[in-house]
Amino acid sequence: MSKIIFDSGISLDGYYAGDHRSPNNPMGGVSEKLHQWMFNQKAFWKYLGFEGGTEDGPDGKYIRETIERTGAFIMGKRMFEEGEVSWPNDLYKADVYVLTHEEREPWIQEGATTFYFINDGIESALDKARQSAKGKDIRIQGGANTIQQFLNAGLVDEFLIHIAPVFLGSGIRLFDGIDKDQYDIKIAEIIPSDLTIHLRYKLIKL
Numbered sequence: 001m002s003k004i005i006f007d008s009g010i011s012l013d014g015y016y017a018g019d020h021r022s023p024n025n026p027m028g029g030v031s032e033k034l035h036q037w038m039f040n041q042k043a044f045w046k047y048l049g050f051e052g053g054t055e056d057g058p059d060g061k062y063i064r065e066t067i068e069r070t071g072a073f074i075m076g077k078r079m080f081e082e083g084e085v086s087w088p089n090d091l092y093k094a095d096v097y098v099l100t101h102e103e104r105e106p107w108i109q110e111g112a113t114t115f116y117f118i119n120d121g122i123e124s125a126l127d128k129a130r131q132s133a134k135g136k137d138i139r140i141q142g143g144a145n146t147i148q149q150f151l152n153a154g155l156v157d158e159f160l161i162h163i164a165p166v167f168l169g170s171g172i173r174l175f176d177g178i179d180k181d182q183y184d185i186k187i188a189e190i191i192p193s194d195l196t197i198h199l200r201y202k203l204i205k206l
Contacts, residue, residue: 002133003157004126006140006147007066008174009034009196013167016144016174026082028171034164037195038063048088059193066160070094071136072129074122076146077102080115089113095132097125099146122149144172152179154205158188162196182206 010016011034018028027034038044043060045052047067053060073092077100083091090111098117107115118125129138140150150156161174183203191198 002071002130002135003137004140004150004155005070005137005158005160006142006150006156007160007162008142008147009038009162009164010174011164011166011168011171013169014173014175015168015171016142018168018171021078021082021172023082023085026086030168030171033166033168034162036164037162037193040195043067048091050088058191059196062191062198069137070139071133072138073097073141074099074125074129074138074146074150075141076100076143079141079143079146095129096141097129097132099125122146122153122155126155144174144176147174148177152177152182154182156183156203158200158202161199161201163199164196 008016015030018030021028032039037059040053040055041060041063042053042056043063047063072094073096075096075098077098080098080100090109090113093112096113096115098115099122100117101119102117103119104117106117109115116128118128126138140147140156182205184206186202186204187199188202189198189200
């Protein structure tokens with residue numbers, strides 16, 4: 001049965017993205033600071049379809065396992081707009097459901113990625129993603145507001161956080177506005193790394 005998960009990098013002071021986000025400035029320009037651990041891994045670049053990376057250690061194993069368990073994605077319109085101009089073809093290799101008020105035909109890419117544009121809310125996107133995932137997990141890809149919507153609706157089963165050793169000072173926080181009474185949260189796993197610390201949490205709906 002599919003789990004609803006998200007997998008996000010944040011700074012030590014809790015920021016998911018920087019200021020002044022736009023298609024010309026994805027994530028407010030902080031991606032390298034938050035995700036350097038990932039950029040070093042051969043598994044990450046292989047997923048994108050490129051040669052790259054200098055390491056293939058425990059971090060790479062983690063990336064491959066997360067890719068393998070994911071059967072469909074959900075994201076917000078803002079994240080989609082930031083990535084649409086620069087993402088390589090067939091980045092997600094699965095169906096992606098974009099939450100938006102815009103009516104748009106599916107964007108079918110060469111390969112296994114199709115973007116569907118959902119106008120009637122998170123539950124509708126989740127129902128469709130479950131059908132696509134075929135028992136694999138559904139990943140709430142972002143941005144922060146979309147993740148917050150799913151958390152506050154009591155729909156998340158598990159999440160993974162990668163805390164980078166950096167202070168951003170301002171930007172968009174991942175857990176702003178969270179309903180603190182939705183879940184009993186358990187630490188399931190802690191994985192140390194040179195450039196981040198991976199934390200996996202299980203959530204039990206109260």
